[in-house]
Amino acid sequence: DIQMTQSPSSLSASVGDRVTITCRASQGIRNDLGWYQQKPGKAPKRLIYAASSLQSGVPSRFSGSGSGTEFTLTISSLQPEDFATYYCLQHSSYPYTFGQGTKLEIK
Amino acid sequence: EVQLVESGGGLVQPGRSLRLSCTASGFTFGDYAMSWFRQAPGKGLEWVGFIRSKAYDETTEYAASVKGRFTISRDDSKSIAYLQMNSLKTEDTAVYYCSRVPFGSGGDYWGQGTLVTVSS
Numbered sequence: 001d002i003q004m005t006q007s008p009s010s011l012s013a014s015v016g017d018r019v020t021i022t023c024r025a026s027q028g029i030r031n032d033l034g035w036y037q038q039k040p041g042k043a044p045k046r047l048i049y050a051a052s053s054l055q056s057g058v059p060s061r062f063s064g065s066g067s068g069t070e071f072t073l074t075i076s077s078l079q080p081e082d083f084a085t086y087y088c089l090q091h092s093s094y095p096y097t098f099g100q101g102t103k104l105e106i107k
Numbered sequence: 108e109v110q111l112v113e114s115g116g117g118l119v120q121p122g123r124s125l126r127l128s129c130t131a132s133g134f135t136f137g138d139y140a141m142s143w144f145r146q147a148p149g150k151g152l153e154w155v156g157f158i159r160s161k162a163y164d165e166t167t168e169y170a171a172s173v174k175g176r177f178t179i180s181r182d183d184s185k186s187i188a189y190l191q192m193n194s195l196k197t198e199d200t201a202v203y204y205c206s207r208v209p210f211g212s213g214g215d216y217w218g219q220g221t222l223v224t225v226s227s
Contacts, residue, residue, distance in 0.1 A: 034212070044214075044217055045217070049213070091212065
């Protein structure tokens with residue numbers, strides 16, 4: 001199985017900050033990676049697909065980069081509605097696997 | 108508008124069975140693969156399994172933790188995907204989500220989830 005190591009597990013930041021979350025795959029996955037945002041009690045929402053493509057309707061302050069084994073999600077200027085938990089998901093091979101999640105909290 | 112609605116969750120005893128449904132609307136259901144995910148209380152997300160479209164013979168893939176116990180199927184005439192869960196264990200307690208899976212992609216749209224509680 002491909003292991004996805006996500007860091008940090010939690011992050012405290014302020015409105016307007018720039019934040020970066022990283023996922024590392026245990027083997028190469030090309031660009032077969034998505035980023036998801038989940039708020040308490042809600043379903044995950046896809047933000048980024050194919051590692052760097054912005055999902056329709058998602059604000060442009062979200063961006064993704066990377067290929068192979070190293071991937072990043074960047075939020076350029078945090079907004080109050082961005083405080084949530086973020087997950088990466090690899091779909092390069094079965095079983096699909098998620099990172100452990102990053103809980104983004106208000107400082 | 109793409110909509111996915113899960114149903115069928117509830118309280119079930121260990122060793123028993125339960126079938127979840129995922130009713131889709133707003134897109135041509137038969138053109139897409141469908142996946143099931145779950146999230147145990149207070150835990151992260153876990154992929155459960157996947158069914159391809161009829162064009163790919165509706166073949167399936169499963170996580171090791173559910174293989175041999177869970178079965179995914181689909182009825183394109185009704186736009187419904189199913190998750191049949193047998194021999195349930197307490198560790199299967201989770202919110203179960205279905206998701207639409209475009210070709211070569213992870214899930215794009217997700218349902219709101221349905222809670223399955225396995226307890227005596």
